[in-house]
Amino acid sequence: MVKIGEKAPIFEAVTDSGERISLADFIGKYNIVLYFYPKDDTPGCTTEACAFRDNWDSLKGFDAMVIGVSSDDTNSHKKFKQKYNLPFILVSDPDKKIREMYNAKGFILPARITFVIDKKGVIRHIYNSQMNPGNHVNEALKALKQIKSEEMSKS
Template sequence: MLQKGELIPDLTLEDQDGKMVSFHDYKGKQPLVIYFYPKDNTRVCTQQACSFRDNYEDFKAAGAEVIGISKDSPESHKKVANRRELPFKLLSDPKKEAQKAFKVSSILGLLPGRATFVVNKEGIIIHTFRAEFQSEPHIKGALKVLNEQ
């Protein structure tokens, strides 16, 4: 997994609205909270997305944008975003390019991993979280790091 002090990869992925989103577009503008999750519409992944949603205004107040990434299609992301009223982007990584670039390992070698990266506006990772079967440490930890800057 990429670690604190490393620059995030410059990747471009499709979001739930069919728009191409590049991490480069955020560089120099605002911090990011990038979270990887295994699959749309699963219990822990839904809890995680809803927790980010419920705390989204706190992330915005800290100046950060939240971005979720999984291998699911943009269409699947669109359904989840609409159903759960998610105010942030979900990016599709069907070839696991982002997962590999961020070095997010699989869960038990079967499912894409769950990891969160807090990135400053220069594109440098300032904190990482890895908790496979729980979502709350990702949200609380990311907010704490952002608010300490």
């Protein structure tokens, strides 16, 4: 189980655009909001994705990169992203290896869990709530505000 204060596990994955990325590509440049969700275009997952979309300007203000992860294929991600005009990256985890690395498996449904990772690659916040998909962005923003406040007090 990954914990707050630990280095985030590095993974590689294919995005909705078919591009291969690594989490390492973003460390040092961005704070990362990595969120795991059950399935594209379902009510809770749409609520969650649209909440991240609707708070996009605030997230960017905290130098945040948002990456959504589910086991749906890249084609499904592409359609989901286009349908709801999502401005962030969706990655495909068909064999659930990324979920495994982050222990974001869940019981009946795949877990809905958000990790906030700072620019040093350290996990700073974990929010796990299947039933409150719209609150994931609020929790992420709270953590990002804390990170920014700590950065400012050091400068």
